[in-house]
Amino acid sequence: MNWKPEFGAILLLVTTITWISAKLIKTMNEIRKPILQISIILTLIPLLFFKYFTFITKSISGSLELVHLDFEIPSFSILLPIGISFFTFQSIGYIIDVYYKRIEPESNFFDYALFLGFFPQIASGPISRTNYLLPQLKKCPKFNPDNITAGFKIFLWGTFLKVVVADRVAMYADTVFNSYNHHNGGSLLLASFAYTIQIYGDFAGYSLMAIGSAKMMGIDLINNFERPYFATSITDFWRRWHISLSTWLRDYIYIPLGGSRVSKSRNYYNIIITFLISGIWHGANWTFVVWGGMHGIFQIIEKAIGINNRKSIGSFERIGRIIITFMTVSFAWIFFRANTVVDGINIIIKIFTEFSLSPFKPSNSVIIYILLSTTILFLKDYIDEYYPERFSFFNHKFLSIRFVSYIFILFLIISIGVLDAGQFIYLQF
Amino acid sequence: MNKQHKIFFIKLAVFILMCIGIDFFAGKLLISLHMSSDYGESAHYRDIMFKEEAELMIFGCSRGQGNYVSQIFEDSLKLTTYNCGHGGLGILFEYGILQKIFERHTPKVTIIDIFSPYDIIDNGETPSKYISSLKPLYGSNAKIDELFSHEDKTESIKLNSSLYRFNSEIFRTIYGIISSEKLQSKKGFIPFTAERTKVPHKWDDENSKQIDPIKMKYLEQTIIDFKDSTKLIFVISPYYKLDKKKPSYEAVYSLCHKYDIPLLDYQGHNEIINVEEYWGDGVHLKEVGAKAFSSIVAKDIKHLCNNKH
Numbered sequence: 001m002n003w004k005p006e007f008g009a010i011l012l013l014v015t016t017i018t019w020i021s022a023k024l025i026k027t028m029n030e031i032r033k034p035i036l037q038i039s040i041i042l043t044l045i046p047l048l049f050f051k052y053f054t055f056i057t058k059s060i061s062g063s064l065e066l067v068h069l070d071f072e073i074p075s076f077s078i079l080l081p082i083g084i085s086f087f088t089f090q091s092i093g094y095i096i097d098v099y100y101k102r103i104e105p106e107s108n109f110f111d112y113a114l115f116l117g118f119f120p121q122i123a124s125g126p127i128s129r130t131n132y133l134l135p136q137l138k139k140c141p142k143f144n145p146d147n148i149t150a151g152f153k154i155f156l157w158g159t160f161l162k163v164v165v166a167d168r169v170a171m172y173a174d175t176v177f178n179s180y181n182h183h184n185g186g187s188l189l190l191a192s193f194a195y196t197i198q199i200y201g202d203f204a205g206y207s208l209m210a211i212g213s214a215k216m217m218g219i220d221l222i223n224n225f226e227r228p229y230f231a232t233s234i235t236d237f238w239r240r241w242h243i244s245l246s247t248w249l250r251d252y253i254y255i256p257l258g259g260s261r262v263s264k265s266r267n268y269y270n271i272i273i274t275f276l277i278s279g280i281w282h283g284a285n286w287t288f289v290v291w292g293g294m295h296g297i298f299q300i301i302e303k304a305i306g307i308n309n310r311k312s313i314g315s316f317e318r319i320g321r322i323i324i325t326f327m328t329v330s331f332a333w334i335f336f337r338a339n340t341v342v343d344g345i346n347i348i349i350k351i352f353t354e355f356s357l358s359p360f361k362p363s364n365s366v367i368i369y370i371l372l373s374t375t376i377l378f379l380k381d382y383i384d385e386y387y388p389e390r391f392s393f394f395n396h397k398f399l400s401i402r403f404v405s406y407i408f409i410l411f412l413i414i415s416i417g418v419l420d421a422g423q424f425i426y427l428q429f
Numbered sequence: 430m431n432k433q434h435k436i437f438f439i440k441l442a443v444f445i446l447m448c449i450g451i452d453f454f455a456g457k458l459l460i461s462l463h464m465s466s467d468y469g470e471s472a473h474y475r476d477i478m479f480k481e482e483a484e485l486m487i488f489g490c491s492r493g494q495g496n497y498v499s500q501i502f503e504d505s506l507k508l509t510t511y512n513c514g515h516g517g518l519g520i521l522f523e524y525g526i527l528q529k530i531f532e533r534h535t536p537k538v539t540i541i542d543i544f545s546p547y548d549i550i551d552n553g554e555t556p557s558k559y560i561s562s563l564k565p566l567y568g569s570n571a572k573i574d575e576l577f578s579h580e581d582k583t584e585s586i587k588l589n590s591s592l593y594r595f596n597s598e599i600f601r602t603i604y605g606i607i608s609s610e611k612l613q614s615k616k617g618f619i620p621f622t623a624e625r626t627k628v629p630h631k632w633d634d635e636n637s638k639q640i641d642p643i644k645m646k647y648l649e650q651t652i653i654d655f656k657d658s659t660k661l662i663f664v665i666s667p668y669y670k671l672d673k674k675k676p677s678y679e680a681v682y683s684l685c686h687k688y689d690i691p692l693l694d695y696q697g698h699n700e701i702i703n704v705e706e707y708w709g710d711g712v713h714l715k716e717v718g719a720k721a722f723s724s725i726v727a728k729d730i731k732h733l734c735n736n737k738h
Contacts, residue, residue, distance in 0.1 A: 145437030365600040403444060407451060414452070414592045415599045420557050420581070 007081035010046045011122075015113045017042045018091040022098040022105035036099045040092055047088045050080050055284030083122045085281060089248055091116055094130045096252055103131050111138055118219070120210040124203070126224045126244035133221070141218025151215030153394045153406075157380075158208025160409050160417075165373045166201030167418035169194040171366055177337055180347050185355035188347050195337050196330040197374055200228065203242070227381040229329070232321040233307055234298040237329055245281070249274050268303070272296040282336070287344055291335040298328060369416045376412075456591020459602055463565055463595075466605030471598070473614070474515065474562070478529040483511035483616075486530070488523045489542030491516035491621070492666045496542065496714050498723040499616035505727035506734075508537060512617030519547025521559035524647045525573045527655060529566060538660045538730070541651070544712070545677040548648060551641035556580055564594040572654070579643050620716035621709040640680050648681065652688045660734070663692045664726060667701040669711045693729055700725065 021039030025032045094115075097103045106112040115134045116122075141147070176183045176191035183191070207224035214221045222244050231237035238246045250259075257270040272293065279292020313321070331348075338344035361367070383391045393405035413419075430438075466472045485508040487497045494514025502510040515522060523541065530536075546552045547559070556579045566573050567588045577584050587593045595602060613619070655661055663685055665678055674696050685692040700721070701707060707718025714722055 143434075145433060148437070364604070365597065368600050369597075399440070403447065406444070407447060410448065411451070411455070411592070414590055415455075415596060417596070419587060419593070419596060420555060 004081075010050075010081055010084065011087060011117055012113075014043055014046065014087060014091050015109075015116050018095050018116075019106065019109055019112045022095050025095065025098050026105045032099060036095060039095055043088055043091055043095075046081075047084055050084055052280075052284045059286075083124065086125045086127055087116050087122060089245075089281075090127050093127070093248060093252060097130055106130070106134060108138075118214070120214045121221055124206050124210070125242075126207055126210065126222045127248050128221060128244070133219070136219050144218055147218045148216050151212045151217075153212070154208050154215055155212025156406060156409055156413075157394070158205045158210075158212055159413055160205070160373075161201040161208065161377065162205030163417035163419060164369075164412050165377050166198045166205055167420075168366070168369050168373050168416070169198045169201070171418075172360075172362055172370065173198050173337070175362065176360055177347070180343070180350065183350075183360055184358070185351040185353065186357055186359035188351050189355070190359050192330050192334050192337075192347075192351070194370075196229070196326070196333050197377070199333060199336070200225075201377065227385050229326050230322055230381060230385045231325050231329075232313065232318055233302050233325055234295060234328060235302050237325055238295070238299070245278070249278055253277055268300045271299050271303070275299070286341050287335045287338050290341055290344065291332050294332045294335065298332075373412070373416070452590050452592045456594065459592070459595045459599065460565065462606055463598075463602050466602065468608040469601060469605035471601045471605045474513075474526070477511070477513045477617070478526060478566075479533075481511050481513070481530070482509075482534050484508040484536055485510040485538040485540070486536040487512045487514060487540045487542070487617070488527070489514045489540075489666075490519055490544050490547045492544050492712060493542035494617070494619050495621040495709075496666050496719050496722055497540070497618060497726070498716075498719050499618045501720060501723040502727050502730075503616075505724070506538070506731055510616060512614070512619075514542070514617065514619075517547075518559050518562075519544065520644055520647050520651065521556055521576060522563065524651050525560060525563040525566065525570075525576055527651065528570050528572045531655065531658065532570065535658050538662065538734075539655065540662050540664055540726075540730075542664050542666055543648075543678070543681055544666070545675055546638075548644055549640060549677045549680055550638040550644075552638060556643060557584075561597060564588065564596065565598065567594055576647075618719070620719060621713040622715075638677065640677065645680060645684070649684055649688075652684065652690055656688060656690060661690055662730060662733070663690060665692070665694045665696050666712070666714075667695045667698045667722065669702060669708045671697045671702055691733055693726065693733075695722070695725070698722075698725065 017039055021035055021042075024035045025039075028035065094103075094106075094112075098105050106115070111134065114137050115128070115130065118128070118133070118137065121128060173191045173194040176187045177195070180188060180191075204225040211221045211223065224243050226240040226243065228237055228240040231240050254270055254274040257273060258266055259270060260267050262270070273296075275292040275296030276289060277292070278295070279288040279290070282288040282292070307321075334347050335341065335344040338347060393401060396402050396405070463471060463475065466475075485502055485506060487493060487499070487502070487510070489497075491514065494512060494516055497512050497514070499510040499512045502508065513526065520541075520543075527539070543549070556576070560576050560580075563573055563576065567577065568574065577588060652661065663681060665681075668675070674694075678694070678696070681692060682694075684690075695701065701714070701718065704718065704721075707714050707721060709715045709718075
């Protein structure tokens with residue numbers, strides 16, 4: 001994922017196309033459907049070119065090789081503009097909303113451009129809805145100390161998740177996955193759990209930093225995570241993980257396909273299509289397609305056996321379900337992390353065939369830091385999940401306790417955070 | 430400005446002052462713990478920098494640490510010897526340590542074991558991997574400070590925080606106080622125990638890598654800074670069953686030739702590379718191999734010194 005000033009032209013192009021299209025949809029009622037279709041295609045062209053061109057050419061070459069046709073399709077290295085997947089989806093959401101008359105087209109081009117290019121969210125979301133974000137931007141919020149304080153708390157916790165949790169556990173996950181051939185099944189299993197924590201800390205950390213910095217300016221962005229590893233099913237997981245994307249996919253893909261108000265088989269088809277799109281949205285690699293497909297299949301299984309409904313369950317069953325969901329999600333993340341599908345399969349085979357209780361052990365310092373950071377993360381999420389009102393150090397009524405909490409987290413960020421300007425995982429999407 | 434804003438700015442000022450104060454005092458406390466700890470790795474390398482006065486000092490990564498038996502050099506060269514090697518670190522770290530040692534002590538002979546991935550080629554790692562443990566020394570020596578200019582642009586800002594200078598070192602610093610275990614070494618020599626790799630394998634991870642200009646800069650700067658005050662010798666340790674010399678070392682050959690610095694190259698030394706029992710893995714000698722290798726190196730250095738005289 002890269003940034004060059006020229007890439008601003010792509011954002012400007014997408015902004016202009018969707019802004020004009022929305023106006024045309026409103027004014028040219030008789031041809032509104034073709035306008036919508038053309039504008040969606042035009043909006044998707046930069047994304048398809050920059051993100052999927054090499055993937056498509058390589059996939060075609062690979063398919064031709066399978067039938068012994070050695071046909072060299074020219075390919076070249078393309079830099080992926082930062083945030084392209086996010087602003088493309090956000091702009092498509094806008095024109096679809098205008099088409100279905102959920103919102104009026106925005107008359108001010110600059111307000112609309114700000115909505116698409118709002119800096120905290122442009123790189124990796126959250127993907128905002130027009131009717132939620134645009135009115136706030138138009139109001140031009142005034143300086144408010146309460147917003148600064150609230151935004152700071154959110155930003156602080158996001159930074160902790162990124163540099164103390166995600167980047168620490170990444171030291172284990174990266175070491176093992178980058179040379180998985182040299183590691184036993186025990187190490188690979190631990191690394192897959194480490195990656196499960198890493199991607200949560202990394203992406204939720206980014207989202208909170210975006211939400212926090214927007215909040216300091218008086219803008220509320222949609223919450224992107226709701227303690228996803230306390231989910232009691234895969235369906236529940238998707239209500240808590242990358243909420244802005246999953247609701248986008250629900251509203252603009254799943255429901256238009258018919259959603260759940262169709263026959264069972266059609267409903268299963270809708271689920272699998274939605275999750276395959278979710279997979280390929282994440283990256284131009286078959287690993288993401290497999291990952292998305294797995295989540296689709298898991299949800300179909302849950303629907304078929306009836307464990308995705310929200311009926312209340314006992315604590316023993318809840319714990320069991322949380323553990324099973326966590327293991328299942330971790331299992332699917334292996335493909336998300338692997339460089340190729342074959343690598344993913346090899347890692348899984350090694351976990352089952354070369355399992356050992358003597359996994360790779362990093363230095364004592366790294367172990368201590370990983371245990372400390374993940375324990376704090378677990379306790380915070382546990383309290384927020386089950387006792388949100390009882391313990392709240394950041395929002396405690398006593399100023400001294402609030403200050404001590406902030407300073408404690410700051411202390412951990414500075415003393416044990418990985419502060420080497422590492423990238424966010426989701427910046428590559 | 431209304432009352433709510435005034436209260437906010439007062440709280441903000443108090444919070445910032447608290448952060449600065451805590452950073453300052455936590456930094457002072459950590460420095461004091463770092464300097465007073467008797468045990469662990471931190472204390473070991475602190476003593477090398479601030480106390481060790483051996484006449485012959487050996488530097489290098491794990492190959493330096495585990496391939497050179499200090500006692501053999503002492504017996505052969507009649508010079509007090511200390512092995513200052515550090516696993517996983519290369520010339521950037523050694524350059525910093527050498528600066529600190531030479532502030533107060535000048536060894537007669539300085540051996541630097543060169544290992545291409547850490548000292549010559551770009552293996553994809555940022556300088557921070559090598560110099561992170563020098564952060565507590567930031568501000569004490571201009572040449573050490575310069576090492577941090579190769580980090581990202583924000584590094585010099587971050588280093589203003591006393592606490593940040595102990596980033597990732599806090600556990601080791603505290604461990605040095607509470608632990609009662611001295612780093613087990615024989616005058617700095619720590620034998621390779623070969624726990625992880627039972628069978629030696631050939632090392633071929635250096636092919637097709639680019640020369641790292643930063644590492645080369647500090648190899649050259651090490652020569653420039655120290656060649657006139659100590660007998661500086663570069664050594665390349667052997668590789669298990671090497672059949673062809675590593676081309677990356679050509680860069681060190683050129684450098685040594687330019688400054689007339691001896692380079693002892695044992696990459697393919699026949700008395701070592703084919704003796705399986707000497708090897709822990711493809712690049713590390715076990716103690717028995719280290720003894721055999723140290724005897725050869727000590728003999729050659731003795732010969733080198735005698736010839737110069």
